[in-house]
Structure formats: C-alpha cells, structure tokens
Amino acid sequence: MSESTIVTTTEGYAPVNGLQMYWRSYGEGGTPLVVVHGGFGLVDTWGGLLEELAERRQVIAVELQGHGRTADIDRPFARESFGDDLGALIEHLGLEQVDLFGYSLGAVASLRAAIQHPDRIRKLVLVSTVYKSDGFFPEVREAMAQVGSGGFEMMRHSPAYAAYAAVAPDVDAFPALMDRTGDLLRQPYDWTEEVRALRPPTLLVYADADSVPPSHIAEFFALIGGGLRDANWDGSLRPASRLAVLPGRTHYDITASPLLVPTVVDFLDS
Template sequence: MQRETTEGYAAANGVQMYWRSVGEGGTPLVLVHGGFGLADNLDDLAGQLAGGRRVIAVELQGHGRTADVDRPFSSEAFGDDLAALIGELGLGQADLLGYSLGAQASLRAAIQHPDRVRRLVSVSGAFRRDGWFPEVLEAKAHVNSGLFEQFRHSPPYAAYAAVAPDVDAFPVLMDKTGALLARGYDWTEDVRALRVPTLLVFADADGIPPSHMAEFFALLGGGLRDAGWDGAQRPESRLAVLPGRTHYDVVQAPELPGMVADFLA
C-alpha cells in the first residue's frame, strides 16, 4: 500500500536536521542511519514498520540533506540532537532504532534523555570502543579526507552528492567521522544504569564479536538466569543475532522488521 510521505527540517541544537516521515498513529519510531548514510538507506525498513505507526527517518549533522555546523562529531551531541528533534516535532516519547553510527547516537539519546525514549533498538553498535574487532578498529583509524579520491567513486558518495546542500563538504564529513571513530569510549556504567527496554540486534558475522554482544546484553539484565518455565524471569531487553548477515547488510535482513515490530509492540 502506498503511504503518503512528508518531510522537513527540525531545529536541533543549532543543527537543521532533515527528517522524512511515513505512516501515522501509534508511538512514533525514529530511524537513524549509519556512517556516511542517508534517510534513504532505511526506506525499505521504514515502509515495513509504518503499518499503524508513524516512522521518521532522520539525517545526522553533516550527513545527506542535513548541513554541517561548526561542531565536532560526537555520539553524545548526536544523542542530544535526536532528543531535541523528538521535542521539536512534538512526538512526546518516541521509539528509536539506530544502525552502526546511528546505534551509538541512539544509545546516547536513551542514556541522556530517557524521558524522550520509550524503547530502543540498537543494530550493530558497541557500548565500548574495544568491543569492535581489532581489524575494524584498524580500518576506522584510517578514515579521513585523504581517502576522498578513492571514496568519490563509491555508492555512498554518489547518494550524498545527489542531495547534499554542499557537495564539496564531503571531505570534511570524512575527517569529522574519522575523528569520531578514533575516539575512545566506554559506556559500561551508563548502559548498566539504563532503564529503557532495549533490543540488541547483531549479525552473526558482524564487526563485533559474540563475547561483546553477550556482555552488552548482560549489562541490560539479559542472559544472567534461566527465565523459568513460565518466562517470569525473562528480561525486558532482548538480544537477536541474525544468521548469514554481516555488519553491512544486517539492516536488509528479512527477519528484522517483524522482530522490531514485535519488540516495540
């Protein structure tokens, strides 16, 4: 069924954040893309989740249609921006789903603004920088504008160039993203104190080892005991590891929409 799409910009801490909305009713769900991504990357997921609820895909500072501002990238700032957008759009309390870089931003929004977030879905995100495989950290360390000539022939750049207000800003996006990826972080105690029910989703061939997935889930109260024959000891949060998927295609997994819809319901 074809659903009407609306779009616009919301003022969020000095950032004019682009958003695109489909569906109506229910608790609003905000979708947050990964690094170098766009709202468009989540169009299929948005369409599948928009039955009976409003789904809003956004673009973070410096990504896609959202112009950059004079501020470094940080997961904490992105989290504040998401909370500000929820307030600016009058959503009250919203659900959040973030992928990769967007998962880090969404997790920080839930930690910093639990009054704005009802439920959280974190797809392929780590709560501590060393939760990523060493080879992934090594690759992250080399992200900067020096790779621009190589990157300009990639699909992410073509998608960016088609919509960005300043196409020449892509090298800055690369440098700011590289600085963010190189930054150390450890949110162990923040996650342990988090009271927002959370669905953790990973690929079984993700950039994050299963040991970190289990540790993440344990901090949320999961995997610590048998749920009992009646399920009474089952935690509010959930863990899903999707088979045959990687960090780069986990959002396209056919199981994901149903799993998310069930959790948010």
C-alpha cells in the same frame, strides 16, 4: 509491504542545537519510531525498510549533522552531541515519547539519546554497535583509525557518495565529513556504567558475522539484564530487553535482512 498499503510521507527541517536537521515521516499511528542511519548514510539508503516499518506506525527517519540534507555546522562530531540532537528533534516535533532505532553510528547516537534523555524514549533498538570503543574486532578498529579525507578518491565511486551527492546542500563537503567521522571514530569511550543504568527496554540486533565478537555481544546483553538467569518455565523471569542474532549477514548488509523488520516489530509491539 502489500500493494494495497499506502504509506503517506511528510518531511521538513528541525532547528536543533544550531542544525537544520532533516527528517522524513512515513505512515501514522502508534508510538512514533525514530530511525537513525549509519555512518555516511541518509534517509534514502534504507531501501524499503522504512516503508515496511511504517505499515502500522509512524516512522520518522532523520539525517545527522553533516549527513545528507543536514548541512554541517562549526561543531566537531561528538556522540553526546548526536544524542542531544535526537532529543531536541523529538521535542521540536512535539512528541512526548518515541521508540528509537539506530544502526551502527546511528545506534551509537540512539544509545546516547536514551542515556541523556531517558524520559523521551519508550523502547530502544540498537543494530550492530558496541557500548565501548574496544568492543569491535581489532581489525575493525584499525580500519576506523584510517577513516579520513585521504580516502576520498576511493569513496567518490561508492554508492554512499552517490546518494550523498544527490541531495547534500554542499557536495564538496564530503571530504570534511570523512575527516569529522574519522576524528569521532578515533575517540575512545566506555559507557559500561551508563549502559548498566539504561532505563528503556532495549533490543540488541547483530549479524552472525558482525564487526563485533560474540563475547562483547554477551557482555552488552548482560549489562541490560539479559542472559543472567533462566526465564522460568512460564517465562515470568524473562528480561525486558532482548537479543537477536540474524543469520547469514554481516555488519554491512544486516539492514537488508528479511528478518530484521519482523524482529523489530515484535519487540516494539510486545
């Protein structure tokens, strides 16, 4: 981002489905882009990505139930609930239609929002996610099965916990966040048919050393109409959806790739 660029910010809480859901808006203009963090993330852990995305459009970053400034409520974590929360947030902010960008857990929530509230989503960007729970490598699924408050002493020394502790309304709720996240990750799902019927044009983004095997990536892309035929010499048969694989990255550092923002912007502007 150039030094002369000024990105204005506003913030607030949206009353949605019993939550007070935190949001922060950057920039202005264009179709608003709603950005959703990964597991144990929050708005502040995006680094400079939000400001980069906001150079030419409004960007609204949110915090899911129990994450960051959005206090937890007496409701188990559910992927479908996260999708409805995003739909309700969009409505609360008075936005007729948005683009939606989610990473990891946030990509799962964004996918559900696009399935459950298709009229609200113009374009969808999904970074490092799967359309069914067994899409991850076996060792990743095994690690997910172990997530819970039993690992809190290790997490206490992590950057994720430090960022959470700096802003959370109840710092002592982090072990409960770990338990709720673990319960969610252990719930199997298969959205093959819903993804096949997905309406918004979608950009799938992965690292070349991601937690997802190339075979699942290819299957996901095929479900949304990609990679099924030659695009013709003039590109006339090119699918509306896209696939990007970013080199030299993993599931855990893909959002720091210098290629991510231009890849997303090119898709949104096309």
